[in-house]
Amino acid sequence: xxxxxxxxxxxxxxxxxxxxxxxxxxxxxxxxxxxxxxxxxxxxxxxxxxxxxxxxxxxxxxxxxxxxxxxxxxxxxxxxxxxxxxxxxxxxxxxxxxxxxxxxxxxxxxxxxxxxxxxxxxxxxxxxxxxxxxxxxxxxxxxxxxxxxxxxxxxxxxxxxxxxxxxxxxxxxxxxxxxxxxxxxxxxxxxxxxxxxxxxxxxxxxxxxxxxxxxxxxxxxxxxxxxxxxxxxxxxxxxxxxxxxxxxxxxxxxxxxxxxxxxxxxxxxxxxxxxxxxxxxxxxxxxxxxxxxxxxxxxxxxxxxxxxxxxxxxxxxxxxxxxxxxxxxxxxxxxxxx
Numbered sequence: 001x002x003x004x005x006x007x008x009x010x011x012x013x014x015x016x017x018x019x020x021x022x023x024x025x026x027x028x029x030x031x032x033x034x035x036x037x038x039x040x041x042x043x044x045x046x047x048x049x050x051x052x053x054x055x056x057x058x059x060x061x062x063x064x065x066x067x068x069x070x071x072x073x074x075x076x077x078x079x080x081x082x083x084x085x086x087x088x089x090x091x092x093x094x095x096x097x098x099x100x101x102x103x104x105x106x107x108x109x110x111x112x113x114x115x116x117x118x119x120x121x122x123x124x125x126x127x128x129x130x131x132x133x134x135x136x137x138x139x140x141x142x143x144x145x146x147x148x149x150x151x152x153x154x155x156x157x158x159x160x161x162x163x164x165x166x167x168x169x170x171x172x173x174x175x176x177x178x179x180x181x182x183x184x185x186x187x188x189x190x191x192x193x194x195x196x197x198x199x200x201x202x203x204x205x206x207x208x209x210x211x212x213x214x215x216x217x218x219x220x221x222x223x224x225x226x227x228x229x230x231x232x233x234x235x236x237x238x239x240x241x242x243x244x245x246x247x248x249x250x251x252x253x254x255x256x257x258x259x260x261x262x263x264x265x266x267x268x269x270x271x272x273x274x275x276x277x278x279x280x281x282x283x284x285x286x287x288x289x290x291x292x293x294x295x296x297x298x299x300x301x302x303x304x305x306x307x308x309x310x311x312x313x314x315x316x317x318x319x320x321x322x323x324x325x326x327x328x329x330x331x332x333x334x335x336x337x338x
Contacts, residue, residue, distance in 0.1 A: 011044075011045070011048050014034075015038060015045050015048060018031055018034060018035040018038070019035070019048065019049050019052045020052075022035060022049075023052065023053070023056045025215055025217075035049075140213035140214065140215070140217070140333075141213060141214050142211055142212070142213050142219055142331060142333040143214075143330070143331065144209060144211075144314075144329055144330060144331055145167035145168075145209065145212070146165075146166050146167040146168065147328065147329045147330055148194060148195055148197070148327065148328050148329075149165070149179050149195075149197040149198060149199055149327065150195045150196065150197055151166040151167065152164065152165075152166055152179055152197065154179065154180075154181040154184075154196070154197060155181070155196075157181070159185070160180065160181040160182075160184040160185040161178050161179070161180050161181075161185060161200075162178060162179045163175060163177070163178050163179075164179070165177060165178075165179050165199070165207070167209065168207055168208065168209045169207070169208060169209075170208065170209055170210045170313065171208065171210075171250045171253050171313065172206070172208060172253065172254065172257065174205045174206055175205075176201060176202035176203070176204065176205025176206075176318075177199060177200070177201050177202070177205045177206065177207050178199070178200050179197050179198075179199060179200075180197065180198055180199070180200040180325070181196050181197055182196075182197070182198045182200075182325065183196065190234070190325070192327055193232040193234075193274045193327035193328050194327065194328055195327075197327075198234075198325045198326060198327040199325065199326040199327070200323055200324075200325055201316075201318040201323060201324050201325075201326065202318065202323050203318055203319075203320060203321050203322060203323070204317070204318065204319070205317075205318050206315055206316060206317045206318070207315070207316045207317075207326070208248075208313050208314060208315040208316070209313065209314055210250075210311060210312070210313045210314075211227070211312050211313065211314055211331065211333070218311035218312065219311070219312045219333060220309050220310065220311065220312065221247070221249065221262045221283055221287060221307045221308060221309065221310045221311075221312055222283060222308060222309070222335075222336060223283055223284060223285045223286075223287065223308075223336060224282070224283065224285075224335075224336030224337060225282070225283040225333070225334070225335065225336055226280060226281065226282050226283075226333075226334040227247060227263070227280075227281045227312075227314070227331055227332070227333055227334075228278065228279070228280050228281070228331065228332040228334070229245050229278070229279040229280075229281070229314065229316070229329065229330070229331050230276065230277065230278050230279075230329070230330050230331075230332075231276070231277055231326055231327065231328055231329035231330065232274045232275065232276055232277070232326070232327045232328050233269045233274070233275055233277050233324055233325065233326055234272075234273060234274050234275070234324070234325040234327075235269055235270075235271055235272075235320065235322070235323075235324045235325070236271070236272075236322075237271065237320075237321075237322040238271050239271075239320070239321060239322065240268065240320075241268065241269040241270075241271070241320035241321075241322070241324060242266050242267070242268055242269065242319045242320055243266065243267050243269055243277060243279070243316060243317070243318065243319070243320075243324070243326075244264065244265075244266045244316070244317040244318075244319050245264070245265055245266070245267070245279035245281055245314070245315070245316055245317075246261050246262075246263065246264040246265075246281070246292075246314075246315045246317070247261070247262045247263045247264075247281050247283065247312045247313070247314060247315075248260065248261050248262065248292070248293075248312070248313045248314075248315050249262060249307050249310040249311060249312065249313070250311075250313055251291075251302070251305070256299075257293065257294065258291050258293070258294060258302050259291065259292055259293040259294075260289045260290070260291055260292055260305060260307055260310075261289065261292040261293075262283050262287060262289065262307045262310070262312060263281040263282055263283050263284070264281070265279050265280060265281055266279070266319070267279050269320070269324060274327070287306055287307040287308050288304055288305070288306050288307075289304060289305065289306075289307055290302075290303075290304040291304075314331065316329075
């Protein structure tokens with residue numbers, strides 16, 4: 001990174017490296033913690049980080065103000081041979097930047113150019129640990145993987161159903177949640193909102209996915225964060241139906257499952273054909289939480305923990321008493337204050 005004039009003098013080697021890696025979106029968890037500590041405790045480091053962010057955004061805007069397009073394709077390979085992985089995912093990324101096209105996405109070109117935001121950060125003195133989250137959230141794009149459930153081709157399946165939900169059930173799976181080629185499975189009585197496949201969830205079944213940005217980094221819990229989940233549901237039973245959504249931190253997986261909820265909300269699902277739903281999850285100021293879900297209730301309960309900075313997983317739970325179908329899910333992530 002180009003060194004800039006400074007009233008505080010040149011930064012030390014560690015600070016310069018941390019800020020440079022922050023701008024390239026390549027900080028490790030340990031490096032992020034170290035940078036946040038220095039920004040909280042060293043005014044000179046705070047001022048240097050603000051100047052670096054402003055300089056980086058201005059330079060990127062001057063070099064190439066063109067648009068950035070990112071296209072990613074995934075191919076799922078199944079291998080039934082003994083000793084081989086049952087399935088693997090091959091990814092190919094294509095970037096069109098300012099009219100050029102290249103495979104992959106080099107670190108420096110991951111940066112978005114937000115000059116007016118950067119100027120506001122520096123003017124307001126927000127180049128602290130909170131500013132790190134704010135800047136990263138503006139340069140990150142969060143989306144659900146396999147949101148339409150079309151990543152698995154079920155045309156050769158004799159049952160038109162699979163309990164393997166690709167890119168979902170990162171930590172936990174349940175036999176009550178299935179990918180379903182609904183038209184064939186229902187003999188033409190029902191259809192998908194789009195494509196062929198939907199999710200069928202039995203009562204008390206769930207669907208979960210860790211929320212990642214385009215760089216594979218998890219969304220962190222922070223007070224004021226809002227996550228809006230939208231999608232389509234279909235239920236045939238005339239009884240009342242409810243879909244429960246939550247943002248959770250998974251502290252431990254099976255066999256000793258421990259989860260903590262940062263936010264939770266529910267929405268009613270109307271009876272009949274495909275209907276849109278919306279769940280808004282807002283992370284509160286107080287994030288000291290006790291465990292919300294445990295698999296071993298005979299052992300002493302785990303302690304309450306502060307969920308600030310913890311990785312968030314989206315969980316959707318059917319609390320309806322009868323099966324429901326879901327399709328075409330999506331999320332919107334709004335940083336605090338937006």
